[in-house]
Amino acid sequence: MVTVVPYTLLAGLAVLVVAAGFPVTELLPAAVWMVVLYRWREKPAFFAGLLAITAVMVLQNPLYGLFTPVPYIYAFTVLTWPWRLAGVGLTAVVAGLAQASAAPGMVVLQGVIIGVNVVMMVTTAWVLHTADVEREQRLAAMAKLEAALEENAGLHAQLLVQAREAGVLDERQRMAREIHDTLAQGLIGIITQLQAAEQRHEVPAAWRRPFDAVMGLARESLAEARRSVDALRPAHLETxxxxxxxxxxxxxxxxxxxxxxxxxxxxxxxxxxxxxxxxxxxxxxxxxxxxxxxxxxxxxxxxxxxxxxxxxxxxxxxxxxxxxxxxxxxxxxxxxxxxxxxxxxxxxxxxxxxxxxxxxxxxxxxxxxxxx
CATH class of the missing domain: 3.30.565.10 (Histidine kinase-like ATPase, C-terminal domain)
Structure with missing residues (x-):
């Protein structure tokens, strides 16, 4: 709409002007403006200059009212709201002048023609703007909905983690009871019996090494069992x-x-x-x-x-x-x-x-x- 259609309309109008016997040089200002300032075609100043050139062309020859779709295109695509409304209204005035030339001397009818153009195009611009606003609101609502869904997913994942932690805690408490009533008591009993045996009888030298190893292993196993239940790191990783x-x-x-x-x-x-x-x-x-x-x-x-x-x-x-x-x-x-x-x-x-x-x-x- 911005890079192809306006230039296609300009070329078509040039062919029509030549066929009608009018000098094609009358289109030269518009052509030069559109070609030389091609890089700035999406700037408001480009639209303003093009609309002024179009108005001069229409005043010279009403046939150039066929060129007014070009400034309409730029008014709808380049200008932002509310400047778009003013740009469309001014373009409608230029288009109405071209149409009103068919009724020379009838000022009232010419005014009506220009007014109808302005009302129709301004209304169209308003309706399109309203549709754009509604679309933006829908997109914003969809973005909020997606954010809410992501938040709900995060909450759901958090609940799952909490449920898992609760299950782990329950299982840990059950294990604590089991270890306290069975494994820990058994290890404590082994340690106690070894200490009692050591107090009653001197351990022979040949037995000292395995005796100490069994005592140390029992104590270490008891400590590790308690650490596992308490979810602590192994003693070897503490320091x-x-x-x-x-x-x-x-x-x-x-x-x-x-x-x-x-x-x-x-x-x-x-x-x-x-x-x-x-x-x-x-x-x-x-x-x-x-x-x-x-x-x-x-x-x-x-x-x-x-x-x-x-x-x-x-x-x-x-x-x-x-x-x-x-x-x-x-x-x-x-x-x-x-x-x-x-x-x-x-x-x-x-x-x-x-x-x-x-x-x-x-x-x-x-x-x-x-x-x-």
Whole structure:
């Protein structure tokens, strides 16, 4: 409407003028204005100059009333409200002058013709403006509705989170009761009996190392059980980063079971979310526990790797291994591998187990370090 139609009308009018025998030079001012100022065709000043040129043309020859659709186009598309109303009204006056020339000397009729043009075009401009306002109001209402829907979705997600937290809290309270009545009491009983035995009889030197190991393991297990129920981080992560905690856990496990453990950290260490640190530490502890129970290994390697997009934990041993294709292989050590997989996959990570009879076992956990 702004770049094609006006110039098409100008070209068509030029052909008509030539066919009617009028000098085409009378169209030259309008053509020069529209071509030279093409870049400014969407400026109000462009419309004002074009309307003035059109008025002069109409006064010279009423035939140029056929050119008035061009300023109409610019009035409707370029001018903003309420200037659009004035621009359309002035263009209607120019168009009415061209039409009124058909009734020379009849001033009243000419006034009526001009007035009808002005009323019709101004009314059209008003109706179109009203439609634009209503459309803008509908768009604004739709935007508000979309915002409300997004807010409702956010509230719904928040309610789901709260419901989940409430469920977790209920389950934690149930676990607390169960642990207090069973596991904690049993561990306390073990510790008490060991202390009583130590007070009644001196522990032989050959028994001292396993005796102390059992005592320390019972106390550590009791503390970790209480921390798990209270949703606290593992004690190893209270004052240390993940790499240091893994090295400490590996060293204690090695001292307890008499199996050498080599811990290695690669890559540039970066701060991790607590959930990732807890999941990887628990995975390492569970993997080492499985090595102690099932592997029959002579050495173990624990590797923590900080990669570009993820952090990886590998626990590998040189034990007897097992056949991964055997049915229900994951249940050999209870729920250990299943729990490890749930922890890691809950953080958008992956857990992979590699093993073969006589070839040792490797457990690899990879977690995106931005996942939590």
């Amino acid at each position: 240390a980063r993940l790499g240091e905690a893994l090295e400490t856990v590996s060293g204690r496990w090695s001292a307890l079971h008499g199996i050498p453990v080599r811990f290695t950290a690669t890559g540039t260490a970066r701060p991790l979310a607590p959930a990732i640190e807890v999941a990887l530490l628990r995975t390492a502890q569970e993997a080492l526990a499985n090595v102690a129970k099932h592997a029959g290994a002579t050495r173990v390697g624990v590797t923590l790797s900080y990669l570009e997009e993820e952090v990886a934990l590998d626990v590998r041993d040189d034990g007897k291994g097992f056949d991964l294709s055997a049915p229900r292989q994951e249940q050999t050590g209870g729920f250990g591998l299943g729990i490890m997989r749930q922890r890691v996959e809950g953080l958008s990570g992956s857990l992979r187990v590699e093993s073969e009879p006589g070839g040792g076992t490797g457990v690899s956990a990879c977690v995106p370090w931005r996942s939590a």
